[in-house]
Amino acid sequence: MSNFINIEADIVPQAISETSTTRNSALGKIIRAVDKDTTNYGAGEFIYLKGVASTAVGSIVTYSADDFTTSLAVANDRAPIAIAMSANVANQYGWYQISGKAVGKVLTGFADNAICYLTATAGSIDDAAVAGDLIYRMKGGSAIGTPSAGLAELDIERPFVQDGATV
Numbered sequence: 001m002s003n004f005i006n007i008e009a010d011i012v013p014q015a016i017s018e019t020s021t022t023r024n025s026a027l028g029k030i031i032r033a034v035d036k037d038t039t040n041y042g043a044g045e046f047i048y049l050k051g052v053a054s055t056a057v058g059s060i061v062t063y064s065a066d067d068f069t070t071s072l073a074v075a076n077d078r079a080p081i082a083i084a085m086s087a088n089v090a091n092q093y094g095w096y097q098i099s100g101k102a103v104g105k106v107l108t109g110f111a112d113n114a115i116c117y118l119t120a121t122a123g124s125i126d127d128a129a130v131a132g133d134l135i136y137r138m139k140g141g142s143a144i145g146t147p148s149a150g151l152a153e154l155d156i157e158r159p160f161v162q163d164g165a166t167v
Helices: none
Strands: 004-006 030-035 043-050 060-063 070-072 079-084 093-105 115-118 134-140 151-161
Touching: 030 093, 043 060, 060 093, 070 079, 115 151
Parallel strands: none
Antiparallel strands: 004 030, 030 043, 043 093, 060 070, 060 079, 079 093, 079 151, 093 151, 115 134, 134 151
16 A cells, blocks of 8 residues: 655654554644655645544544544544544554545445545545545545545545534
8 A cells, every 4th residue: 555654753653554553653743745655645744633433444533632533434424534544543643645546435336536524434435425424635546446446536625514614
């Protein structure tokens, strides 16, 4: 898949793709990293958060800026969105992508260049329009199956959902 390497001046003691039972960075810390794998996804931004049960690599999550905890994203959520870089389950800590070329869990039939929506399937998104569940600042970068089954490339720039609320 990808191999994002920290490009910040300060040392980050936990790799982007790792999860840990020990908090190794400040919760909410945002860093930049670049993909050094053949996938060549370029640069992205990542936020350090506390995990939630059933998180897998590519899970779409919402997170709270109050305590930097995550929840698997579902229909009707209202929060910032991030994508899990590891199987960062409950009581563990890890990195989540918030900008750049990402890889996330999608439902069957997800199309390239799709507009993204939350679904009733926790941690996955789809391109079927659902009133109020549009994910702002996220679009499909590939169809389902690229780079692997159940996943798609996504173009993200600090995505969020509002559940149809107006600002």
